[in-house]
């Protein structure tokens with residue numbers, strides 16, 4: 070381990086850097102990795118529709134006192150970032166609009182960077198994030214973007230998308246979620262419809278939201294994933310995706326969580342806890358144990 074440590078910073082290192090790196094390696098070996106960023110899922114973790122998870126508003130305040138950088142990473146495709154921000158503020162959460170990292174935002178960024186003219190299968194409330202990308206005539210469309218759009222999941226619209234894909238248009242999935250939690254129970258996500266189009270057109274989609282590693286890394290910026298924690302209720306998209314990048318995943322048993330979810334991925338979640346407030350308590354306890362260097 071000592072040799073690996075020295076190699077990782079080069080033989081011509083100074084003694085201070087060597088000691089700092091050694092401390093870090095020892096902490097990692099002991100499971101006490103300083104946390105330098107926390108990514109938090111929204112739907113099912115902080116709230117379910119217009120109801121906050123009990124204790125979540127205060128827990129977020131406690132976490133903010135630790136001064137760890139926080140980002141809110143969401144696959145929500147039903148609402149623009151502004152709508153989402155206003156909903157969360159209305160529920161009492163303290164956050165800034167720019168802290169919300171949404172898969173819708175990542176999708177519009179991808180479309181602009183590749184100069185694509187999409188057929189948009191997203192909810193009307195999400196169109197605001199696609200300003201300038203909504204007015205193409207059918208014959209000009211050369212990409213299919215699919216989010217959660219219940220009003221568009223009918224034979225006519227899906228067939229239109231299918232024909233575009235047959236002509237070589239890329240299929241861009243805002244995410245691949247199988248289902249999500251509504252106040253009246255679990256409901257189908259866009260994943261089954263993406264999979265149906267892939268099957269029919271014999272193609273593969275590009276997924277821009279969770280669990281894509283690129284999505285998590287873009288939210289983290291320059292932070293090493295080994296020093297980051299993801300808190301979420303989706304064992305595959307939140308926890309599996311984050312852990313594949315090297316983050317630690319904290320699975321909360323609220324929202325879409327179902328008994329046994331923790332055994333659906335390998336490796337299993339780093340931490341399983343009842344709800345977001347408990348996840349925050351565990352993080353803050355780690356902070357105290359590591360001498361405040363969280």
Ligand SMILES: [Mg+2]
Pocket residue numbers: 110111112113114301302303324
């Ligand atoms: Mg969720």
